[in-house]
Amino acid sequence: MKRILLIAATLLIAVAANAKVVEKTFPVRGHCGMCKNRIETVAKGFDGVQSAAYDLKGQSLTLTYDTRKAKPNKVLKAIAAIGYDAGKFTAPQEAYDRLEACCKYREIEGVNEGEGHHHHAE
Numbered sequence: 001m002k003r004i005l006l007i008a009a010t011l012l013i014a015v016a017a018n019a020k021v022v023e024k025t026f027p028v029r030g031h032c033g034m035c036k037n038r039i040e041t042v043a044k045g046f047d048g049v050q051s052a053a054y055d056l057k058g059q060s061l062t063l064t065y066d067t068r069k070a071k072p073n074k075v076l077k078a079i080a081a082i083g084y085d086a087g088k089f090t091a092p093q094e095a096y097d098r099l100e101a102c103c104k105y106r107e108i109e110g111v112n113e114g115e116g117h118h119h120h121a122e
Ligand SMILES: [Cu+2]
Pocket: 030, 031, 032, 033, 034, 035, 036, 102, 103, 104
C-alpha cells in the first residue's frame, strides 16, 4: 500500500512538472470596455487559459495558459470570429458589422465623422 502511494505521488509530481504555463501577449483590436469584456470572456472560455487581460491602450491581449491544453491561435481565431482583429486573424466583415457602434475600431481611427460635411449652396 505504501508503495502504491509512493508511485501515485511520484506520478502526480511528474504530471505537475510537465505542465507548462506561459504568459504571452498578442495584438488584438478593440475600442471600449465592452470590447474588453467580450474579448476576455471568449479567451477565458478556452480550456487551459488561466487568465486573459485585455489592454485597450496597448491594443493587446495577455494570456496565461497551459501550453499542453490551450493553443493561442485557436483563441485568437475565436476572437476574430466575434468581430475583433486578433493576431494574424482578421475579423470577417459580417462579424465586424455586428459590433455595437461604440466598438467600431476600424472607423474610429479614420476621418472624424460628423465633422467637415458642410455643403455650401452654390
Ligand atoms: Cu466596444
